[in-house]
Amino acid sequence: MTLLPEAIGLLAFIILLVILMAGIPIGASLALVGTLGLALLLTPEAALIKVGVIAFDTVTRYELGVLPLFMLMAQLCFAAGASGDFFGLAAKLIGHKRGGLGVASIGGCAGFGAISGSSLATVATVSAVALPEMRRQGYHPGFAAGALAAGGTLGSLIPPSGALIVFGIIAEQSIGKIFAAAVIPGITQALFYIAAVLIMVRWKPELAPPGPRATWRERGAAALRITDISLLVLFVVGGLILGWFTPTEAASVGCVGGLVILAVRRKFTLPALSNALFETLRTTGMIYTIVIGAIVFSTFVSVTGIPDHMIDLVHSVGASPTMAIIVMAVMLLLLGSFLDGLALMLLMTPILLPVVHSLGLSPIWFGIFLVRTMEIGFVHPPLGFNVYVIHAQAKDISLGSIFRGVIPFLVSDFFHLAMLIAFPITVLWLPSLQG
Amino acid sequence: GRPDPNVTALTYASPYSATHPFSRADIVWMKWIEEQTGGKVRIHPHWGGHLLSSNENMLEIRHGVSDIGMITPMYARSAHVQRIQPSFYSGIGDIQQQVAVYRCLAEEFPAINGEVKGVRILAVQGGNFPGILTRDKPIRTLADLKGLRLRAQADTADVLRALGADPINMSMAEVYPAMAKGVIDGVVAPADALRAVHLADVGKYFSTLKIPRGAYPGRAMSLIAWNQLSPEYQAIFTRGEKIWEDAMVRELEAALISGHAYAREAGIEEIAIAPGEQERFDALYRANAFRISRHLEAFGVDGNAIAQRAAQLIERGVPAGCGVPK
Amino acid sequence: MDNTDEAPESLSRAQRFLIFTGSVGLIGAMATDALAVLGRHTGFAVVGSIEIFQVALVVALSSAILMVSLMNRHATVDLIVGRASGRTKSMLAQIGRVALAITFGLLAFGSIWVAFDLWPTTEMTELLAIRLAPFRMIWITACTLAALHFAVAFVKGLRK
Ligand code: NA
Ligand code: NA
Numbered sequence: 001m002t003l004l005p006e007a008i009g010l011l012a013f014i015i016l017l018v019i020l021m022a023g024i025p026i027g028a029s030l031a032l033v034g035t036l037g038l039a040l041l042l043t044p045e046a047a048l049i050k051v052g053v054i055a056f057d058t059v060t061r062y063e064l065g066v067l068p069l070f071m072l073m074a075q076l077c078f079a080a081g082a083s084g085d086f087f088g089l090a091a092k093l094i095g096h097k098r099g100g101l102g103v104a105s106i107g108g109c110a111g112f113g114a115i116s117g118s119s120l121a122t123v124a125t126v127s128a129v130a131l132p133e134m135r136r137q138g139y140h141p142g143f144a145a146g147a148l149a150a151g152g153t154l155g156s157l158i159p160p161s162g163a164l165i166v167f168g169i170i171a172e173q174s175i176g177k178i179f180a181a182a183v184i185p186g187i188t189q190a191l192f193y194i195a196a197v198l199i200m201v202r203w204k205p206e207l208a209p210p211g212p213r214a215t216w217r218e219r220g221a222a223a224l225r226i227t228d229i230s231l232l233v234l235f236v237v238g239g240l241i242l243g244w245f246t247p248t249e250a251a252s253v254g255c256v257g258g259l260v261i262l263a264v265r266r267k268f269t270l271p272a273l274s275n276a277l278f279e280t281l282r283t284t285g286m287i288y289t290i291v292i293g294a295i296v297f298s299t300f301v302s303v304t305g306i307p308d309h310m311i312d313l314v315h316s317v318g319a320s321p322t323m324a325i326i327v328m329a330v331m332l333l334l335l336g337s338f339l340d341g342l343a344l345m346l347l348m349t350p351i352l353l354p355v356v357h358s359l360g361l362s363p364i365w366f367g368i369f370l371v372r373t374m375e376i377g378f379v380h381p382p383l384g385f386n387v388y389v390i391h392a393q394a395k396d397i398s399l400g401s402i403f404r405g406v407i408p409f410l411v412s413d414f415f416h417l418a419m420l421i422a423f424p425i426t427v428l429w430l431p432s433l434q435g
Numbered sequence: 436g437r438p439d440p441n442v443t444a445l446t447y448a449s450p451y452s453a454t455h456p457f458s459r460a461d462i463v464w465m466k467w468i469e470e471q472t473g474g475k476v477r478i479h480p481h482w483g484g485h486l487l488s489s490n491e492n493m494l495e496i497r498h499g500v501s502d503i504g505m506i507t508p509m510y511a512r513s514a515h516v517q518r519i520q521p522s523f524y525s526g527i528g529d530i531q532q533q534v535a536v537y538r539c540l541a542e543e544f545p546a547i548n549g550e551v552k553g554v555r556i557l558a559v560q561g562g563n564f565p566g567i568l569t570r571d572k573p574i575r576t577l578a579d580l581k582g583l584r585l586r587a588q589a590d591t592a593d594v595l596r597a598l599g600a601d602p603i604n605m606s607m608a609e610v611y612p613a614m615a616k617g618v619i620d621g622v623v624a625p626a627d628a629l630r631a632v633h634l635a636d637v638g639k640y641f642s643t644l645k646i647p648r649g650a651y652p653g654r655a656m657s658l659i660a661w662n663q664l665s666p667e668y669q670a671i672f673t674r675g676e677k678i679w680e681d682a683m684v685r686e687l688e689a690a691l692i693s694g695h696a697y698a699r700e701a702g703i704e705e706i707a708i709a710p711g712e713q714e715r716f717d718a719l720y721r722a723n724a725f726r727i728s729r730h731l732e733a734f735g736v737d738g739n740a741i742a743q744r745a746a747q748l749i750e751r752g753v754p755a756g757c758g759v760p761k
Numbered sequence: 762m763d764n765t766d767e768a769p770e771s772l773s774r775a776q777r778f779l780i781f782t783g784s785v786g787l788i789g790a791m792a793t794d795a796l797a798v799l800g801r802h803t804g805f806a807v808v809g810s811i812e813i814f815q816v817a818l819v820v821a822l823s824s825a826i827l828m829v830s831l832m833n834r835h836a837t838v839d840l841i842v843g844r845a846s847g848r849t850k851s852m853l854a855q856i857g858r859v860a861l862a863i864t865f866g867l868l869a870f871g872s873i874w875v876a877f878d879l880w881p882t883t884e885m886t887e888l889l890a891i892r893l894a895p896f897r898m899i900w901i902t903a904c905t906l907a908a909l910h911f912a913v914a915f916v917k918g919l920r921k
Binding site: 042043045046049050053054057243244245246295298299302303 | 481485486488490491494495498499500605613615617618
């Protein structure tokens with residue numbers, strides 16, 4: 001019996017979903033299904049050679065080197081004690097207002113997101129500082145945790161972003177342009193969250209009582225603490241967006257800056273350095289295994305011809321780009337309720353990107369849309385990773401309570417997503433200035 | 436539908452989209468093959484993907500990742516003669532001549548084909564002469580190159596460096612933003628590339644300094660697939676080499692005309708280089724070619740002999756019958 | 762192979778070694794690129810900086826992937842597994858080990874085949890003529906050891 005390539009592709013996709021949900025490591029699932037599929041569609045020899053080529057290509061790929069280096073930069077900034085500083089400043093400035101610490105949490109996540117490339121790292125780090133502070137001030141625990149779980153997702157939209165880098169590599173788009181494209185969506189997402197906090201507080205004042213007012217001296221001290229790292233971030237991400245250096249160079253310069261800050265803050269010790277390197281290597285090893293698997297799988301997907309059929313389907317039903325985008329968003333949100341973000345993105349990019357091209361949509365816009373949609377999956381049940389991270393830190397706040405606390409932010413997420421779809425200019429304006 | 440057992444189906448992979456000039460030539464060739472074999476050989480194209488990698492495409496075809504595909508042997512870190520020989524074409528004329536010289540060299544020097552083992556070459560590819568597109572400063576003499584940071588491929592980098600320029604190798608996709616922001620001052624590229632990358636928005640001057648351009652084997656079939664073809668079909672593919680190469684010439688010429696038209700419409704100033712300056716450049720280029728040809732000695736190849744012969748073929752013309760597809 | 766009485770120290774020693782080699786690779790890549798930027802803005806050229814970066818990256822990533830493997834820290838989607846019973850959990854963990862062993866086995870095998878095919882050609886980088894074979898060997902070694910690690914872990918899991 002010979003199966004058509006499309007049937008093999010569909011079958012492979014289902015098998016992949018099943019084994020991913022059975023807890024088979026993501027990288028192994030992608031690589032195994034991809035290799036097996038290639039062996040069936042080509043020959044076992046061709047599949048093995050292709051896997052060998054992809055593996056070494058991936059580990060020698062200059063542009064992908066930006067990923068571990070941005071992670072190292074973030075780790076060095078953490079080692080310098082940057083974790084709570086952004087929140088600290090915002091809390092000192094507006095903590096005395098009703099809901100002020102909630103707004104400060106969002107601000108802290110946005111600031112930290114400009115150092116960290118990941119949503120999980122952002123939520124874990126900022127909530128370690130902000131959650132106890134909010135609870136001490138009498139915040140409703142579910143509301144406080146919800147704000148942080150949602151705020152954490154700013155980490156993977158505000159540049160630098162590991163998810164956007166990986167998308168750029170798979171979709172072959174300029175990472176500088178993608179980062180530029182993410183700036184306005186990142187900032188507006190934070191503003192939408194702040195609006196959500198303020199509306200909730202106005203509706204239910206007991207959620208977030210005001211705290212003591214900080215003195216200007218305390219505020220000045222807090223501002224001073226973030227100056228060096230803010231300048232570094234501005235230089236690195238700004239220089240990258242302005243085209244002073246390539247993404248990989250920006251990350252390298254950022255690491256050197258991180259080392260300097262470490263030295264200036266008198267925290268340049270061997271344990272601090274080796275811990276930063278260890279954490280970087282650990283995350284890097286995990287992500288690269290997934291990326292290799294994803295590239296093998298995406299090669300297989302392209303051989304099945306499924307993307308071409310998707311394009312034909314979209315054209316034959318005469319779907320408008322907006323209709324297609326909405327269908328894609330619904331599909332991604334559904335899949336996102338039981339798949340983790342990176343796996344989802346790596347799975348769907350090879351299938352959806354050709355459709356996006358054929359509809360005449362910008363792949364850069366699509367990257368932002370994809371990461372934005374995927375982030376929503378980080379906070380919505382049942383598999384909201386960020387929610388689990390916070391739950392692990394504060395076991396006394398129930399998962400249900402956090403998920404309920406997230407609801408206002410999910411509502412704001414849908415408005416924000418709708419804005420990105422209705423006004424692509426919010427995404428494409430900054431990169432268009434880059435030329 | 437179910438595959439017909441009487442039809443040989445072959446896959447074809449190219450990193451270019453179906454509308455690229457290269458792909459249009461590919462399609463002409465595919466139709467010709469199908470017509471000549473009465474539809475008994477069908478070629479299924481796979482456009483724009485990564486079925487074949489940019490460095491190891493020969494290796495991949497050799498092992499059947501795709502039956503046929505576009506190859507770029509000068510990017511393979513294992514093909515030393517292929518990497519260096521495109522620098523040997525100083526003084527060369529049009530694309531047909533580039534192809535003829537390569538074919539003759541490949542016939543006379545086994546080392547050239549030794550690096551493309553396991554595959555059957557189906558077409559040799561040349562290209563239009565690159566010029567230099569700059570942002571702020573027109574290049575009228577070679578002295579104008581001094582201090583300019585230019586995107587250039589490795590085969591031109593040495594000469595540009597000797598002239599005081601600062602050549603850097605970056606992906607063509609990054610050229611536009613890099614030029615827009617002044618990270619680089621210009622790019623070495625043929626006029627046909629200007630439109631594709633919208634370079635008129637970021638460059639003002641196009642100097643038609645003729646930078647030599649060599650040919651290389653550009654399309655290949657795995658021997659696994661080749662050996663399964665009947666001698667009759669093999670003969671058709673052999674005749675097809677000319678079809679493919681001619682189609683490529685037509686497409687590249689059309690692309691060049693369109694590139695120049697684009698440059699005119701967009702207001703790019705085309706600058707001719709004085710003949711004396713061109714000669715000086717050619718001399719430098721030639722000297723560099725002979726210098727790097729010696730690098731091949733380390734691999735047991737007499738690179739100097741290949742470079743000498745190339746110069747001779749360019750000067751006196753390719754003898755009749757040399758390098759004709761067999 | 763009998764690894765049942767493997768001392769925990771030896772693993773941590775291996776880990777420390779990998780942190781060291783990985784760090785050397787990472788810092789090497791970082792320094793090369795940072796120097797190249799500095800050079801570009803102050804007027805000297807680091808010829809072949811990308812090539813140095815690439816080989817440094819191989820060392821860093823081979824170490825990182827092997828280290829994560831030895832620590833059994835590959836990412837999973839644990840929506841269902843997280844809620845499964847102990848017995849189901851350990852069975853799925855066993856399947857996960859087999860999957861990882863096969864995956865790294867395939868990566869190693871494919872990489873060996875490619876390296877073997879290119880071996881006679883003296884593969885090297887363009888500008889600095891850095892031989893690639895040793896770096897292919899490093900990568901292959903990392904994949905092979907990771908595959909062996911998961912195979913051993915699977916066998917150990919069977920005995921429990
Ligand atoms: Na970020
Ligand atoms: Na999710």
